[in-house]
Amino acid sequence: MQHTGDRLKVDPQKIIIFGAGRIGRSFIGQLFGCSGYSVVFVDVDRTIVRLLNERKSYRVVIKGDQTEEIIVQNVSAIHASDTQMVAETVCSAGIAAVSVGKFALEKVLPVIAKGLELRHKYNPYFPLDIILAENMRSAAEFTREELVKHLPGGFPVDMLVGLIETSIGKMVPIIPLAEIEKDPLVVFAEPYNSLILDGKGFKTPVPDVNGLAPKSNIKAWVDRKAFIHNLGHATAAYYGHFLHPQMTYMYEVLEDKLVLDFTREVMMQSATVLNKVYSEDLPMNELTDHVEDLLNRFRNRALQDTVFRVGLDLIRKLAPDDRFMGAVNLARQQGMPFDLILKAMSYGFFFDAKNEEGDLYPNDGYFLQEVRSDFKAAIIKYLNIDASEETELINNLQNLYLQIRNIP
Numbered sequence: 001m002q003h004t005g006d007r008l009k010v011d012p013q014k015i016i017i018f019g020a021g022r023i024g025r026s027f028i029g030q031l032f033g034c035s036g037y038s039v040v041f042v043d044v045d046r047t048i049v050r051l052l053n054e055r056k057s058y059r060v061v062i063k064g065d066q067t068e069e070i071i072v073q074n075v076s077a078i079h080a081s082d083t084q085m086v087a088e089t090v091c092s093a094g095i096a097a098v099s100v101g102k103f104a105l106e107k108v109l110p111v112i113a114k115g116l117e118l119r120h121k122y123n124p125y126f127p128l129d130i131i132l133a134e135n136m137r138s139a140a141e142f143t144r145e146e147l148v149k150h151l152p153g154g155f156p157v158d159m160l161v162g163l164i165e166t167s168i169g170k171m172v173p174i175i176p177l178a179e180i181e182k183d184p185l186v187v188f189a190e191p192y193n194s195l196i197l198d199g200k201g202f203k204t205p206v207p208d209v210n211g212l213a214p215k216s217n218i219k220a221w222v223d224r225k226a227f228i229h230n231l232g233h234a235t236a237a238y239y240g241h242f243l244h245p246q247m248t249y250m251y252e253v254l255e256d257k258l259v260l261d262f263t264r265e266v267m268m269q270s271a272t273v274l275n276k277v278y279s280e281d282l283p284m285n286e287l288t289d290h291v292e293d294l295l296n297r298f299r300n301r302a303l304q305d306t307v308f309r310v311g312l313d314l315i316r317k318l319a320p321d322d323r324f325m326g327a328v329n330l331a332r333q334q335g336m337p338f339d340l341i342l343k344a345m346s347y348g349f350f351f352d353a354k355n356e357e358g359d360l361y362p363n364d365g366y367f368l369q370e371v372r373s374d375f376k377a378a379i380i381k382y383l384n385i386d387a388s389e390e391t392e393l394i395n396n397l398q399n400l401y402l403q404i405r406n407i408p
Contacts, residue, residue, distance in 0.1 A: 009092060063304070091115050320385060351364070
């Protein structure tokens, strides 16, 4: 029988990844797996967990000018309900990553805390770095606050836990149902493979993994992702769907010069704001090149990225701290224009694209229905816009909504 201490020894070449979804498998798992790490996923999907344990590998299909297939090997998985096994793996892993989405993050932190307690007991001199692959502003601060709630008083969290914020720029489309039926583990992804992360957040040396791009001021790069990439992608989806509701793919709507040019203008308005805020980290010439690179990536035909995927979840994407309103708030702080950003946001109030089964994203239908019924009440209720402090903003949005609605 293996002794507990032996079982819980740190393996520097093992990563535990919470979330075996598209980013977890096509990005984090791929980068570390292809650099010689053993990859352990934690997920709630029993089929995915079972298949990963049976096959010990999965396929990543890269969709670009040429199609490439990568086999990620030395893979296993644990169901999220097996909290003891998860905690023991947190104790013994060389590094961890979380890719579950902002709202699920709180649910995984208690078991991570349990694993950190074990690690403190058996491996007190081995800090654990946790890559937060969540595209959240202030993700490290949020995670630390939640972790502390589940750790004993006096736990040396700042000494033993590195919280690594990231900027996740890789685009991963929804896998067609026919492909999932053939292989539930397959993921499609674009060729882009640069994982921008906080170089200052590590408690141990940055792993020798191809594709990691540590930055000294991660806040600038997180904002660049939210307020240029995410903003532009959603703009193209919302305006593109408004003009061409019959079209399915992002490359289709972006073939319309009106959509392409408007998307570029919106992204550049936001880029100008970011340049003023982060002039040393984000020079204007590099931001301009970044916008053009993104527009080319958005038009990747092989990726088959859908307008539905890019635009869905309106309540989150139109919220005060997300891609549109976050950029607006930054512009207001700098006393800079944001009219194009607000106009782009307004097309989201008409976004009713459907998936391949003909369904709206669940919450979007209710939201759009209430927007049509009482615009002001709906955005105050669902987007948490402060009615007392944001009267001018709400009126501007309503005016834009009515103007767009009345376009013949």
